[in-house]
Amino acid sequence: MTRKKLEGIEDYQGAAAGWGALKAVADAVRGQMSPAKETHGLLTMNQPHGFDCPGCAWPDPKHTSSFEFCENGAKAVTWEATAKRTTPEFFASHTVSELWTWQDYDLENEGRLTHPMVYDRATDRYLPISWQDAMSQIGAALRALPDPNMAEFYTSGRASNEAAFLYQLFVREYGTNNFPDCSNMCHEATSVGLPESIGVGKGTVTLEDFDHSDCIFCIGHNPGTNHPRMLTTLREASKRGVPIIAINPLRERGLERFTSPQSPVEMLTLDSTPIASSYYLVKVGGDIAVLKGMMKTLLALDASSLAKGGPGLLDREFIAAHTTGIEALLADIEATSWDAIEAASGLPRFDIEAIGNVYAKANRVIINYGMGITQHRHGTGNVQQIANLLMLRGNIGREGAGISPLRGHSNVQGDRTVGITEIPNDALLDGISRVFGFEPPRAKGHNAVEAVEAIRDGRSKALICLGGNLAVAMSDPQATFEAMRGLDLAVHIATKLNRSHLLLARQSFILPCLGRTEIDMQATGPQAVTVEDSMSMVHASRGGLKPASEHLKSEPAIIAEMAMATLPNTKVRWSEMIADYNKIRDAIEAIFPAFKDFNARVLHPGGFRPRNAASEREWLTPTKKANFLIYPGLEEDPPNENALTLTTIRSHDQYNTTLYGLNDRYRGIKGRRDVVFVNAQDLAKRGLSHGDIVDVSVDDPAEQGLSERILRGVTAVAYKIAEGSVAAYYPEANVLVALDHYDAKSGTPSYKSIPVQIKPAADATSKPN
Numbered sequence: 001m002t003r004k005k006l007e008g009i010e011d012y013q014g015a016a017a018g019w020g021a022l023k024a025v026a027d028a029v030r031g032q033m034s035p036a037k038e039t040h041g042l043l044t045m046n047q048p049h050g051f052d053c054p055g056c057a058w059p060d061p062k063h064t065s066s067f068e069f070c071e072n073g074a075k076a077v078t079w080e081a082t083a084k085r086t087t088p089e090f091f092a093s094h095t096v097s098e099l100w101t102w103q104d105y106d107l108e109n110e111g112r113l114t115h116p117m118v119y120d121r122a123t124d125r126y127l128p129i130s131w132q133d134a135m136s137q138i139g140a141a142l143r144a145l146p147d148p149n150m151a152e153f154y155t156s157g158r159a160s161n162e163a164a165f166l167y168q169l170f171v172r173e174y175g176t177n178n179f180p181d182c183s184n185m186c187h188e189a190t191s192v193g194l195p196e197s198i199g200v201g202k203g204t205v206t207l208e209d210f211d212h213s214d215c216i217f218c219i220g221h222n223p224g225t226n227h228p229r230m231l232t233t234l235r236e237a238s239k240r241g242v243p244i245i246a247i248n249p250l251r252e253r254g255l256e257r258f259t260s261p262q263s264p265v266e267m268l269t270l271d272s273t274p275i276a277s278s279y280y281l282v283k284v285g286g287d288i289a290v291l292k293g294m295m296k297t298l299l300a301l302d303a304s305s306l307a308k309g310g311p312g313l314l315d316r317e318f319i320a321a322h323t324t325g326i327e328a329l330l331a332d333i334e335a336t337s338w339d340a341i342e343a344a345s346g347l348p349r350f351d352i353e354a355i356g357n358v359y360a361k362a363n364r365v366i367i368n369y370g371m372g373i374t375q376h377r378h379g380t381g382n383v384q385q386i387a388n389l390l391m392l393r394g395n396i397g398r399e400g401a402g403i404s405p406l407r408g409h410s411n412v413q414g415d416r417t418v419g420i421t422e423i424p425n426d427a428l429l430d431g432i433s434r435v436f437g438f439e440p441p442r443a444k445g446h447n448a449v450e451a452v453e454a455i456r457d458g459r460s461k462a463l464i465c466l467g468g469n470l471a472v473a474m475s476d477p478q479a480t481f482e483a484m485r486g487l488d489l490a491v492h493i494a495t496k497l498n499r500s501h502l503l504l505a506r507q508s509f510i511l512p513c514l515g516r517t518e519i520d521m522q523a524t525g526p527q528a529v530t531v532e533d534s535m536s537m538v539h540a541s542r543g544g545l546k547p548a549s550e551h552l553k554s555e556p557a558i559i560a561e562m563a564m565a566t567l568p569n570t571k572v573r574w575s576e577m578i579a580d581y582n583k584i585r586d587a588i589e590a591i592f593p594a595f596k597d598f599n600a601r602v603l604h605p606g607g608f609r610p611r612n613a614a615s616e617r618e619w620l621t622p623t624k625k626a627n628f629l630i631y632p633g634l635e636e637d638p639p640n641e642n643a644l645t646l647t648t649i650r651s652h653d654q655y656n657t658t659l660y661g662l663n664d665r666y667r668g669i670k671g672r673r674d675v676v677f678v679n680a681q682d683l684a685k686r687g688l689s690h691g692d693i694v695d696v697s698v699d700d701p702a703e704q705g706l707s708e709r710i711l712r713g714v715t716a717v718a719y720k721i722a723e724g725s726v727a728a729y730y731p732e733a734n735v736l737v738a739l740d741h742y743d744a745k746s747g748t749p750s751y752k753s754i755p756v757q758i759k760p761a762a763d764a765t766s767k768p769n
């Protein structure tokens with residue numbers, strides 16, 4: 001089929017990374033920083049003595065001798081280490097009402113925040129304020145709330161272990177467990193699902209396991225964009241002939257072919273390494289069906305092996321010694337028909353049997369997964385079916401095998417480890433009470449959706465944000481924005497200006513902090529912080545750049561000052577811990593046994609891995625076994641033949657709500673984001689064609705076509721995407737996600753599964769290109 005030529009939309013022919021990546025970095029660097037800084041910053045990234053890349057949570061190889069080049073890591077660093085500044089003069093010349101009309105990209109592109117600011121209603125501007133005045137006003141406002149549970153304390157996953165630990169300590173001494181965090185919108189289905197299955201809410205593999213694996217699955221994640229350093233690992237495996245199977249509704253270039261910038265030969269010869277050996281375009285939301293189909297195939301192969309007198313294909317020793325629930329699982333798989341599996345997955349039985357065969361033949365399997373699995377109404381069910389599939393062949397807790405959730409933010413996993421959770425366990429609370437001598441609250445707090453609901457309903461009146469852009473990241477901007485404008489107090493600890501800061505409360509503050517790349521100087525000298533990657537390695541991070549402004553404070557220091565200003569009778573010696581972060585780590589060690597000898601072990605280049613019981617086949621579940629768990633049925637929403645299912649995705653030029661630019665190179669999109677990716681058949685069925693301007697609206701039978709949730713005037717792009725599935729960019733598409741559209745078990749918004757209709761744009765004034 002020849003395609004219409006459209007402005008900014010073409011087919012991308014190259015492999016992932018390669019020269020295009022180098023050029024993209026050069027472009028980003030030119031726009032943001034001075035050359036001397038750039039070289040220093042990039043060269044110390046992910047080195048044993050440098051800073052941890054704020055890009056993603058993929059681990060570093062043990063012996064990092066040369067820095068691993070990564071386009072998107074470099075963009076994250078240049079965006080933070082930019083030479084641009086958002087100063088008091090900037091705020092003086094723009095009212096907040098004016099800034100509200102700016103694009104998100106333009107707000108952050110003003111550069112680093114330099115001064116603490118307070119909103120002034122009379123002039124509709126943010127004005128500079130001293131740290132001391134800001135803190136005493138914030139402390140007074142928090143003390144004035146009738147109940148500490150009327151405040152929400154949000155965390156975004158860049159915060160270090162030290163910052164996150166102090167934050168949870170402050171908030172619990174203040175008296176609440178209201179810890180909405182970005183993890184609630186991300187891997188909560190993992191944090192809730194895996195403890196029930198295997199007793200820990202984290203993955204069980206290490207980077208070394210990839211060297212020993214003989215089969216790797218990539219389900220619902222896009223490593224070329226979101227975990228680019230993973231491509232190096234996948235490339236090695238691919239070169240060893242390991243089958244790599246991608247299950248994804250979109251053809252993603254990073255999963256297909258990769259030119260390694262680490263390989264001079266590939267760069268010079270324009271050669272590339274194929275990544276996925278097979279690629280299956282599952283329907284959005286069809287993963288449970290594929291996983292059950294694979295289990296069905298495995299059980300059939302097992303039965304035929306046994307019938308021929310063979311040993312069978314299930315790991316019966318593992319199942320007997322280590323698990324419960326196998327009978328119920330077998331009954332559920334037995335009762336699931338191939339017709340239903342084909343309908344829900346969009347894949348023919350033949351394909352699923354082929355994947356099941358590869359799985360059954362391999363001895364050491366790793367399954368990686370990301371947001372394509374977790375951000376669904378059945379996200380927890382998805383995660384637990386992955387665990388089931390692995391457990392059937394004993395693929396958990398041995399070398400070269402295991403479950404590998406790819407975490408999002410560079411320290412989102414560590415933040416959880418050191419206590420950022422709305423559902424704290426007794427060990428954590430007893431530890432706090434033993435070490436610090438106050439009684440932390442025991443009642444469950446709010447997750448991210450519950451926090452926004454409480455704010456909307458007026459039950460919560462204060463919002464403190466340790467980083468992030470909660471209002472834009474959250475579903476339902478219509479409801480969320482309005483809710484946040486009803487707050488009494490909003491405090492944002494941030495590096496850059498974003499839309500959440502412009503949703504004004506009665507009192508609003510912006511507190512500028514140091515970034516990862518910068519020197520953190522305290523009374524005893526420059527400090528290091530620690531982070532935990534996707535594979536649970538805890539390691540140190542030391543910034544080397546001069547801070548963006550002399551008025552910046554570190555996140556731990558800001559939290560400590562807020563605590564002292566809020567809690568006059570605090571039991572915690574905040575100043576001592578800020579003077580020397582080793583004391584924060586001592587306190588972490590005193591509460592969490594896994595951090596024994598924290599300060600000594602973190603000095604080890606590459607860090608250390610706190611014990612992961614499931615990796616050693618110790619199951620910290622109530623049954624003391626790993627549990628096979630059932631998800632009834634295959635569908636997450638009632639089937640509706642006319643609706644399409646929309647998933648929301650990240651472009652190659654974005655970090656969550658931060659847009660570095662408007663290109664999405666691997667998907668062939670240039671200079672724009674107003675597109676919806678649709679299968680050509682689905683376009684034809686609706687009488688539409690590539691390039692038509694369409695409205696995407698939520699298919700809500702109750703609203704009978706009167707849905708208020710509409711993404712207007714986007715260009716339909718015919719794309720290699722599973723039939724029945726469509727995709728649009730996050731966060732623009734959040735207008736289509738209702739606040740109550742989430743996984744009932746984990747509260748994770750189902751950003752990846754929204755039933756929609758696509759129709760020619762109502763406003764036909766915008767002509768197709």
Ligand SMILES: Nc1nc2c(c(=O)[nH]1)N[C@H]1C(S)=C(S)[C@@H](COP(=O)(O)OP(=O)(O)OC[C@H]3O[C@@H](n4cnc5c(=O)[nH]c(N)nc54)[C@H](O)[C@@H]3O)O[C@H]1N2
Nearest residue numbers: 072220221222226284285370371372408409647650655656
């Ligand atoms: N450069 C960069 N790096 C990042 C981020 C970033 O924004 N930019 N964000 C960070 C964060 S916080 C996170 S959580 C991670 C996110 O990393 P990913 O998990 O890769 O996130 P998404 O871009 O949302 O993409 C999910 C992938 O799942 C596919 N998908 C969508 N729906 C389904 C489905 O129903 N089933 C299956 N099998 N697949 C589906 C999409 O096609 C896409 O390829 O990346 C982190 N790293």
Ligand SMILES: Nc1nc2c(c(=O)[nH]1)N[C@H]1C(S)=C(S)[C@@H](COP(=O)(O)OP(=O)(O)OC[C@H]3O[C@@H](n4cnc5c(=O)[nH]c(N)nc54)[C@H](O)[C@@H]3O)O[C@H]1N2
Nearest residue numbers: 156182186467468469473493494496498648656657730751
């Ligand atoms: N539709 C849809 N919605 C989604 C998703 C999706 O796939 N689809 N993904 C969800 C996911 S996985 C996540 S994790 C959330 C992300 O939600 P958040 O974590 O809240 O959002 P970010 O865009 O990462 O936050 C960017 C802001 O963080 C601040 N910042 C950057 N670095 C630092 C720092 O070092 N310190 C401090 N204090 N601030 C800093 C800057 O001010 C910047 O503007 O979005 C969720 N929303």
Ligand SMILES: [Mo]
Nearest residue numbers: 186187408409
């Ligand atoms: Mo995330």
